[in-house]
Amino acid sequence: MIDVKLTKNPEVNRLLTIFAFLLIALVAAALLFSLAGRGYLTQAIIDGQAALVGATAEKYPETEQELVRQVMETDKAADIKRGKDILSKYGINSEDGQADTPLLQKYFRYSLESYLLLIILACGAFIPAILLFLRKQYAQIGETARYAGKINAGDYSLDIRDNREGELSILKNEIYKITTMLRERSAALQRDKTSLANSLADISHQLKTPLTSLFVLSDLLSEDPSPKNRANYLERIRPQLKRIEWLVSSLLKLSKLDAGTAVMKKAPVPVRALVEKALDSLRIPLDIKMLHVDLEGDENVRFSGDFNWSCEALINILKNCIEHTPEQGELRISFHENPLYTEIIIKDSGVGIEQEDLPYIFNRFYKGKNAADDQAGIGLAMAQTIVAKQGGDITVKSETNSGSEFTIKFYRSKS
Numbered sequence: 001m002i003d004v005k006l007t008k009n010p011e012v013n014r015l016l017t018i019f020a021f022l023l024i025a026l027v028a029a030a031l032l033f034s035l036a037g038r039g040y041l042t043q044a045i046i047d048g049q050a051a052l053v054g055a056t057a058e059k060y061p062e063t064e065q066e067l068v069r070q071v072m073e074t075d076k077a078a079d080i081k082r083g084k085d086i087l088s089k090y091g092i093n094s095e096d097g098q099a100d101t102p103l104l105q106k107y108f109r110y111s112l113e114s115y116l117l118l119i120i121l122a123c124g125a126f127i128p129a130i131l132l133f134l135r136k137q138y139a140q141i142g143e144t145a146r147y148a149g150k151i152n153a154g155d156y157s158l159d160i161r162d163n164r165e166g167e168l169s170i171l172k173n174e175i176y177k178i179t180t181m182l183r184e185r186s187a188a189l190q191r192d193k194t195s196l197a198n199s200l201a202d203i204s205h206q207l208k209t210p211l212t213s214l215f216v217l218s219d220l221l222s223e224d225p226s227p228k229n230r231a232n233y234l235e236r237i238r239p240q241l242k243r244i245e246w247l248v249s250s251l252l253k254l255s256k257l258d259a260g261t262a263v264m265k266k267a268p269v270p271v272r273a274l275v276e277k278a279l280d281s282l283r284i285p286l287d288i289k290m291l292h293v294d295l296e297g298d299e300n301v302r303f304s305g306d307f308n309w310s311c312e313a314l315i316n317i318l319k320n321c322i323e324h325t326p327e328q329g330e331l332r333i334s335f336h337e338n339p340l341y342t343e344i345i346i347k348d349s350g351v352g353i354e355q356e357d358l359p360y361i362f363n364r365f366y367k368g369k370n371a372a373d374d375q376a377g378i379g380l381a382m383a384q385t386i387v388a389k390q391g392g393d394i395t396v397k398s399e400t401n402s403g404s405e406f407t408i409k410f411y412r413s414k415s
Contacts, residue, residue, distance in 0.1 A: 014133075022125045029121060033114040144175065207247060210240040251378070253312070257385045264389050265306040271335045271344060272299055274307060278314040282322060289327045297335035303342035303410035305390040310410075313386040316379035317346055317394075317406050324404070325350035341392075341412060347405040353398035361396065 057064040217233045217240075225233065256262040272295075279286070279293060286293065321331060329349040336343055353361060364381040384394050391411050398404035 018129050019126065022122075022129065026118065026122050026125070030118055033118060036114075147175065207244065210243045210247075213240045214244075247378070253382060257382070257389065262309065262389070263306075264309060266304050267307065268302045269305050269307045269310055270299070271301040271303065271342065272297060274311055274314060275333055275335070275344070278311050278318055281311075281315050282318055285319070285322050286331075289322065289325065289329065291322065291325060291328070292330045294330065294332045296333070301335050301337045301342060303337070304413060305392075305410055309386050310390070313383040313408075314344070316383040317408070320379055321346060321348035321350065321404065321406070324348065324352075339412070341409045344408040344410075345405060346408075347403060349403045352400045352402050353396070353404050354400060358396065358398060362394070 053064075053067045056067055214237060217237050221230065221233050253262075275295060275297075279295075318331070325331065325348045331349075332345075332347045334345045362380050362384040364378065387394050387408055387410070391413075392409050394409075395407045396404060397407075
C-alpha cells in the first residue's frame with residue numbers, strides 16, 4: 001500500500017491512504033454510473049425517435065426517407081425551433097422546466113437512484129474505516145491509561161514499549177522510560193531505608209555500651225561511696241561522656257553529608273597548614289603514645305576545597321593511624337601536587353589491616369579484626385564521604401605488621 005505521508009503521524013497517514021483509495025474507487029464508480037446513464041439516455045432517445053419515425057411512416061409511407069434524414073441531421077436551427085413551437089402548444093416546454101415527459105421522468109429516477117447508491121457506497125466505505133481507526137486509537141489510549149494506573153499502584157514490572165512509529169508509540173516509550181526511572185528510584189529508596197535501619201541499629205549498639213557504663217557508675221555513685229571511689233567513678237564517667245559526645249557529633253556530621261546540607265566551599269587550601277591544624281587537634285594522643293611525626297612537603301602545595309571539612313577528614317584518618325600504631329611508633333605525612341591532582345600520603349608503622357578487611361574499611365560502622373572494642377567504625381567512612389564530596393578519593397595499602405598507607409587525592413577542576 002502506498003503511504004501518503006501528509007503528517008508525522010503514521011496512523012493518520014494510513015487512514016489518509018485508505019481514504020485516497022476509497023475516493024479513487026468512488027470516482028470510478030461515479031464515472032461508471034455516468035456512462036451507464038449516458039447509455040440509458042441514448043437508448044431512450046433512440047427508442048423515442050424510432051417510435052416517432054415508425055408511427056409517422058406507417059401513416060405516411062412517402063415521408064420515410066425524409067424522416068430518417070431529419071433524424072440524422074439535427075443541427076438545423078429552423079427545424080428545431082419549429083418543432084419546439086409545436087411542442088409548446090401541447091405544454092411541452094424545455095425552457096421553463098415544464099418538459100415532464102415519461103422519458104425525462106425515467107431518466108430522473110435513474111439518476112436519483114444512481115446518486116443515492118453512490119452516497120450509500122461512500123458512507124459504507126468511509127464510516128467503517130473511521131470507526132476502525134478510532135477503535136484502534138482508543139484501544140491504545142485505554143491500554144496506556146491502565147498501564148499508568150498500575151504504575152500509580154506501585155507495579156513497575158510491566159513493559160509498554162512499542163517499536164512502531166506514531167505519536168502514541170512515542171508516548172508509550174516515554175512512559176516506559178519514566179517507569180524505569182521510578183523503579184530505580186523506588187529500589188534506591190528501599191536500599192536507603194534498609195541502610196537507615198541498619199545504621200540506626202548500629203548507632204543504638206554503639207551508644208548502648210557507654211550508656212550502660214554510665215548507668216552502672218550512676219548507681220554506684222548513688223550508694224554514697226567513699227571520696228576515693230567517688231573520684232574513681234567520676235574519672236571513669238568522663239571518657240564515656242566524651243565517647244557519647246564524639247558519636248553524636250560524628251553522626252550529626254554524617255547526616256549533614258548524607259542530606260546534602262553540608263556546604264563545601266571552593267577556596268585555595270594550603271596543605272601544610274591543613275596537616276598542621278589536624279595534628280594540633282590530636283596532639284594529646286600523639287604525646288601519650290610518644291609517636292614521631294615526619295612531615296614532608298612544599299609550602300606552596302594547595303588544592304581547591306573546603307579547609308574545615310578537609311581538616312575533619314584528615315583528623316579521622318590520622319586518628320585511625322594513631323589508634324593502630326604502638327607507642328614510640330612513627331607517622332609519615334607527605335604531600336605534593338601535579339597538573340592533575342594534589343596528593344596527601346599518610347603512612348603509619350602500626351599493626352596494619354588484614355587483607356580481607358581492606359575492601360570494607362571505608363564502609364560505615366565496619367570494624368576490622370584489628371579494631372579496638374571501643375571503635376565505632378565511623379571515622380574512615382566520614383573521611384571518604386568528605387573527600388568524595390570535593391571530587392577526590394581515598395585509597396589504602398596495608399600489610400599485617402607493616403603499617404598502613406592512606407593516599408588522598410584532590411583532583412583539579414577541568415575548568
